[in-house]
Amino acid sequence: ATPTAVMVATGVGANHGVLVKGGDALERAQNVNYVVFDKTGTLTQGKAVVTTAKVFSGMDLGDFLTLVASAEASSEHPLAKSILEYAFHFHFFGKLPTSKNGMEQRKEEILSHWLLEAEDFSALPGKGVQCLINGKKVLVGNRTLITENGVNVPSEAESFLVDLELNAKTGILVACDDSFVGLMGITDPLKREAAVVVEGLKKMGVEPVMLTGDNWRTAKAVAKEVGIEDVRAEVMPAGKADVVRSLQKGGNIVAMVGDGINDSPALAAADVGMAIGGGTDIAIEAADYVLVRNNLEDVITAIDLSRKTFSRIR
Ligand code: ADP
Ligand code: MG
Numbered sequence: 001a002t003p004t005a006v007m008v009a010t011g012v013g014a015n016h017g018v019l020v021k022g023g024d025a026l027e028r029a030q031n032v033n034y035v036v037f038d039k040t041g042t043l044t045q046g047k048a049v050v051t052t053a054k055v056f057s058g059m060d061l062g063d064f065l066t067l068v069a070s071a072e073a074s075s076e077h078p079l080a081k082s083i084l085e086y087a088f089h090f091h092f093f094g095k096l097p098t099s100k101n102g103m104e105q106r107k108e109e110i111l112s113h114w115l116l117e118a119e120d121f122s123a124l125p126g127k128g129v130q131c132l133i134n135g136k137k138v139l140v141g142n143r144t145l146i147t148e149n150g151v152n153v154p155s156e157a158e159s160f161l162v163d164l165e166l167n168a169k170t171g172i173l174v175a176c177d178d179s180f181v182g183l184m185g186i187t188d189p190l191k192r193e194a195a196v197v198v199e200g201l202k203k204m205g206v207e208p209v210m211l212t213g214d215n216w217r218t219a220k221a222v223a224k225e226v227g228i229e230d231v232r233a234e235v236m237p238a239g240k241a242d243v244v245r246s247l248q249k250g251g252n253i254v255a256m257v258g259d260g261i262n263d264s265p266a267l268a269a270a271d272v273g274m275a276i277g278g279g280t281d282i283a284i285e286a287a288d289y290v291l292v293r294n295n296l297e298d299v300i301t302a303i304d305l306s307r308k309t310f311s312r313i314r
Helices: 003-015 023-031 039-043 061-072 078-093 102-114 143-148 155-166 194-203 216-226 237-248 261-269 281-286 297-311
Strands: 018-020 034-038 049-055 118-124 128-133 136-141 170-176 179-187 207-211 230-232 254-258 272-276 289-291
Touching: 003 018, 003 023, 003 297, 018 023, 018 297, 023 272, 023 297, 034 039, 034 237, 034 261, 039 207, 039 216, 049 061, 049 078, 049 155, 061 078, 061 118, 061 128, 061 136, 061 170, 061 179, 078 102, 078 170, 078 179, 136 143, 143 170, 155 170, 155 179, 155 216, 194 207, 194 216, 194 297, 207 216, 207 237, 216 230, 237 254, 237 261, 254 261, 254 297, 261 272, 261 281, 272 281, 272 297, 289 297
Parallel strands: 034 207, 034 254, 207 230, 254 272, 272 289
Antiparallel strands: 018 289, 049 179, 118 128, 128 136, 136 170, 170 179
């Protein structure tokens, strides 16, 4: 393609909210044979909502929610936000969450009245959070976090958890002083265009892959809903780039679509990194493309644009 053609294509992309950082990235996109999608916030809306909270230790449900919300209060993770939201509604309205209302602005102030102080907080990427509350060690996170700490999950809780996961929900487990307390089920709906885009890519001869830190059962349930067969789950943040590199073996051209800090190394490792607009700044920096509209259809737009720009003169 001539420099003019590249300039025109860049402009056409920009008009669609597809920002590309340079002609090389624009050219590489035409040959993509794998598109790796991060699950949370990329295929899904990134608007997690708690659907279930269940105590297995005899603790009062309100106290349980206070404990979990207090532990998650310092976390930036979308799951943490949904847990605080749920606990807030429970305590403030004494019932399950309904719609947003005028209390929104006062939320932090209200929350601060009943949240317990969490000391020695640490976020454990890909696993959850850990802290001390009233001198007790509190763990909130996935199975890996809980079992690593030697906490025994009762079989009744385990089957409840499996049931959540089979229904595409993420199960969050809670332990206090290394004994199991209860769990929460969180749902994050797919973006409305996700399945159509996956199908469109297949028709273009591009293989879609789902990559997530979430557990296998949930990942598979979500992948099935969206039409993706190739799933890589329970991948720690540091492992996401390794998955991209393994797909590149044999000369494959790999695109990675992601939104989070966790995704940045994989976005950088990919031949074509695509950051979702509204995602983390670090992800946007690491990527070759920014999809400003936060619409997955633009993954197809980007590949199409590259194919059209570079095929004519071959
Ligand atoms: P993804 O790759 O889907 O964006 P992450 O790597 O951020 O997911 O997290 C993977 C898993 O780790 C989550 O599904 C969850 O089970 C657990 N996790 C991470 N952060 C938290 C948190 N703040 N609270 C509870 N669980 C968490
Ligand atoms: Mg994500």
